[in-house]
Amino acid sequence: MSRNPDWHLLSTLVVAAACSGAACKGKKSSPAQEAPEPPAAPISALEVKAVNADLSVPDPAAPYWKDAARGQVALLAQPMVTPRPEVTTTDHIVVAAVHNASHISFRLSWPDSERSEAGRLGEFSDAAAIQFPVGDVTKTPPMMGGPELPVHIFHWRAQYQRDQEKGKPEMNQLYPNMSVDMYPMEFKEAPSGTAAQQEDFSPGKAEGNPQSYQKGGVDEIIAEGFSTSAVQAGHSGAGKGEWVNGRWTLVITRPLTIEGGSSLAVGQETGVAFAVWQGGKAEVGSRKSVMMSWLPTKVL
């Protein structure tokens, strides 16, 4: 039987070459030696001191971090629901936090031998999240909350930060060697569709899935138990990560008070919890390292 002609018709629609070599492998860096982070003692509670600085913009290199108390918090491969990581990839993070009566900033630092920003199939992003109880911390389960016991999560991804800094990548950036004749409603010679009509050919966008649009560094999420997390509109949080020599240093900042979400107050104690994903180890979703309980946190 001869090769059928229809297949070649298709090749006029989409002619693409396999991407080979390291040049199109994206942003993965080769493993590097872990940068020395000054040792930090394990802590069982976090004290958040006041600083006189603008905290609305996250800044991992700001001078106020030098005086902030730092502590080490243990993480464990997420043990509650499948799929779970086989091993713990991030067994600790170093944490510090400051506030200025209007905003609170958390500085997280953890070793990760390769920088991963995702993009192509099978690539996953380095990420971290801070979780707050919406209500009473003593009743709220520390792992994703529970029914009518919501948690408020600030989820930073290296991928989202890349979006923020360089724009959401187009297909020809993700696959530089791919050649495409045309997309529906985007003909080179005769552009014929509105942006909304073009989006109809991208189901995630057409359905308004936040995942399909350019991100701002940090997603705000409300969850009431496993499988329930939902991205919220309106970003009052911000994040900035720096990967240097095999170590991420990330600052996530947020207003102390968020209507309809979680709130912290000067003089009061609550709890926070952290999670870390190593994209290079294919961690995503429930494949992550987490804390097993809330870290008592007092805003001084």
Add this chain to the structure above:
Amino acid sequence: MPKVKNWHLGREIEYSYDDHRPAKQWAIVFDLNKCIACQTCTLACKTTWTSGKGQEYMFWNNVETKPWGGYPLAWDLRILEKLGRQEWGANGEYLGKTLIEAAPANERVLHYAPTDEDWMYPNIGEDDCGGGTVDGGGHMGELPHDKWFFYLPRTCAHCTYPACLAACPRKAIYKREEDGIVLIDQSRCKGYGECVRACPYKKSMYNPYTRVSEKCIGCYPAVEQGIQPQCVVNCIGKIRVMGFISPPAQARRDNPIDYLVHEKGLALPYYPQLGLEPNIYYIPPIHADRDYLHQMFGPRVDDAIAAYQALPEDPRASGLLCLIGSTDRIIHRFDVKGGSAVGFDDKGAELVRVPVTEKIIERAAFDARIGAIRNNTP
């Protein structure tokens, strides 16, 4: 873990959720003896559903050459290797483990994750023969010859127990009550890729532009209007028919799918041992290597081939096969009588009537009316 009834395997299996069959179950039957890999189904699907950004290599429907072809690369070999050798019992019941039963403790489904490169060659292995070596050329000097291949058209099987649905930690995948079509909620998926890993047939696909996963939607907008999917109605070889399949106990003799699958045993699920109760059924190719077919279709393949070879003596089954491809509408009921096969819709209205045996008309070679010689060139 809940136990559910899997009639493909003749036993209960473990599944992540309780047993609940939909009111109706979407299903397609393919006659592999007729497929010529023209890829018209592939193109019909592609131009209808996956022409957008991030879908450049996405083929919800594909046709691959067996044994060597596969999209993504070697999907079948890799999951079978992972599962390892398993056994069927003498009475056709499955003695081995399914993918969910064989899953490691930290996973929901035994799986492998295809790489980007695995999806890049959708038609690799086309027309490559199996069976022995091809020293000195693959000529076929005697019959039956030892060289063989066949074409395998594939869509999502809208499984009764989908691995993709079981694997999704966000519960973003659901199975529709009205027709059993399995969908990924495009507003809820977050692109973790768990379904891409978990589906052994590799019919969940990641869209790097929208950053969420997508899959065959069974052409549900058409099905809701009583019309068969694009890949079915565009099949020029008329090798496939879509309808609704019943569990064996509720099978109706006048339901085309039930008749082919349950009554005649002509059409079989592929890789049923994976345990998902897939709802695309194949009339196996009669000329391909029997061991290979046993692996792909299970122990009932010999009976299915015998039934197919006996079709000339079976006017009802032959008539039904004539109905395939004769209408765009979904045939809910059929009848064969008086030399005609008739298809009816869900309200009993006649959709189509075709002769079981086409009338042969012989004409003289010379047409005196116009003074020309007739020939058969279309």
